[in-house]
Amino acid sequence: MDFRGRVALVTGGGTGIGRAVAESLGRAGARAVVINYSRSQEEAEATATALGEMGVEGVPWRADVADERDVRDMVSGVVERLERLDVLVNNAGTTHFIPQRDLEALTDQVWDDILRVNLKGTFYCSRASAPHLRQAHGAIVNVTSIAGMRATGSSIAYGVSKAGVEQLTRNLALALAPEVRVNAVAPGQVATRWFRRPFGEQAADDLEQKRADSTPLRGVAKPEHVAQAIMGLLGADFVTGQTLVVDGGASINY
Numbered sequence: 001m002d003f004r005g006r007v008a009l010v011t012g013g014g015t016g017i018g019r020a021v022a023e024s025l026g027r028a029g030a031r032a033v034v035i036n037y038s039r040s041q042e043e044a045e046a047t048a049t050a051l052g053e054m055g056v057e058g059v060p061w062r063a064d065v066a067d068e069r070d071v072r073d074m075v076s077g078v079v080e081r082l083e084r085l086d087v088l089v090n091n092a093g094t095t096h097f098i099p100q101r102d103l104e105a106l107t108d109q110v111w112d113d114i115l116r117v118n119l120k121g122t123f124y125c126s127r128a129s130a131p132h133l134r135q136a137h138g139a140i141v142n143v144t145s146i147a148g149m150r151a152t153g154s155s156i157a158y159g160v161s162k163a164g165v166e167q168l169t170r171n172l173a174l175a176l177a178p179e180v181r182v183n184a185v186a187p188g189q190v191a192t193r194w195f196r197r198p199f200g201e202q203a204a205d206d207l208e209q210k211r212a213d214s215t216p217l218r219g220v221a222k223p224e225h226v227a228q229a230i231m232g233l234l235g236a237d238f239v240t241g242q243t244l245v246v247d248g249g250a251s252i253n254y
Contacts, residue, residue: 001086001087001138001139001234001235001237002029003025003028003029003030003087003234003235004028004029004030004031005029005030005031006025006029006030006031006084006086006087006136006138007030007031007032007033007034007078007082007083007084007085007086007087008022008025008030008032008033008034008085008086008087008088008089009033009034009036009074009075009078009085009087009088009089009125009129010022010025010033010034010035010036010089010091011036011065011088011089011090011091011092011121011125012036012037012065012091012092012093013033013034013035013036013037013044013047013089013091014035014037014040014041014042014043014044014045014046014047014060015040015043015047016190016223017091017143017187017190017223017226017227018035018047018089018091018092019035019043019047019050019223020222020223020224020226020227021089021091021226021227021230021231022035022047022051022058023047023050023051023054023227024224024227024228024230024231025056025087025231026050026051026054026056026058027054028231030056030087031056031057031082032056032057032058032059032082033051033056033057033058033059034059034061034078034082035047035048035051035058035059035060035061036061036062036063036065036074036092037060037061037062038062038063038064038065038092041060041062044060044061044062045060047060048060057082059078059081059082061074061077061078065090065092065117065121065122065124065125066116066117066120066121066124067124068124071121071124071125071128072124072128074128075125075128075129075132076128079132084132084135084136085129085132085133085136085138086133086136086138086139087138087139087140087234088125088126088129088133088138088139088140088141089140089141089143089230090121090122090125090126090140090141090142090143090165091143092117092121093117093118093143094113094114094117094118095114095118095153095154095155095157095158096110096113096114096154096155096157096158097154097155098110098154098155098156098157100151100155100156103156106155106156106157110155110157111157114155114157114158114161115157115160115161115164118158118161118162118164118165119161119164119165119168122142122165122168123168126140126142126168126172126182130176130180133176133179133180134176134179134180135179137179137180138179138180139180139181139182139183139233139234140172140176140180140181140182140183141182141183141184141185141230141233141234142165142168142169142182142183142184142185143184143185143187143226143230144162144163144165144166144169144184144185144186144243145158145159145162145186145187145188146186146187146188146245146247146250146251147159147162148160148161148162148163148164148165148166148186149163149166149186149245149251150251162186165184166184166186166243169182169183169184169241169242169243170241173240173241174241177240181236181237181239181240182240182241183233183236183239183240183241183242183243183244184233184242184243184244185226185229185230185233185243185244185245185246186243186244186245186246186247187221187226187245187246187247188211188221188245188246188247188248188250188251189207189208189211189220189221189247189250190220190221190222190223190225190226191208191220191221191222191223208220211250214250214253215247215248215249215250215253216248216249216250216252216253217248217249218248219248220248221246221247221248225246226246229244229246232244
């Protein structure tokens with residue numbers, strides 16, 4: 001894919017992986033990047049400003065990906081304003097930090113919170129974008145997690161939601177072929193505020209160092225590493241239905 005003149009939508013695009021992807025698209029020549037957010041308005045606007053400094057139109061857009069009407073209104077509004085949609089990166093996500101053994105803490109509300117955003121939100125955005133992506137012969141990349149492949153992660157519900165996104169990726173790759181390619185990236189631990197906030201700075205530093213010491217590439221992924229993988233899949237014209245793990249080799253070392 002040649003990104004010059006293209007229009008991209010990145011959900012959860014104001015911070016962390018989303019911001020790194022938005023800026024990568026801008027550097028690759030995208031004409032406009034829509035930065036979806038639900039709460040992080042200030043960060044989304046800062047990302048849009050950074051894109052503007054590159055000569056790229058950055059468009060902050062508030063929408064709850066778990067709300068189908070919000071999603072349809074966002075996609076139709078984006079296409080009305082920018083006249084096309086070529087790339088969708090489904091990055092928005094949420095979780096609850098619950099120990100694996102604490103089954104009673106996995107309430108209906110926890111399941112609903114996580115599945116609505118991570119799984120249904122990914123589907124809503126993909127379905128609403130599909131006609132426009134077909135017309136543009138575009139691409140989707142979903143951000144899932146190593147927790148969808150192994151019994152790890154912030155909670156059981158989170159891992160199940162990400163396993164669902166991985167299967168959804170395969171199904172969408174068939175449903176939207178041959179016009180639209182659909183792939184996914186599965187990061188391991190990533191050094192973002194989303195990971196650090198529940199633990200505090202010192203505990204997060206200790207956890208990151210422990211993971212780095214046991215990882216073949218001796219480090220913890222940064223948002224830019226995940227963005228590299230996403231950009232690679234967006235540009236891989238004969239790859240669809242695949243999930244690329246981005247964890248420095250940690251998952252082969254268990």
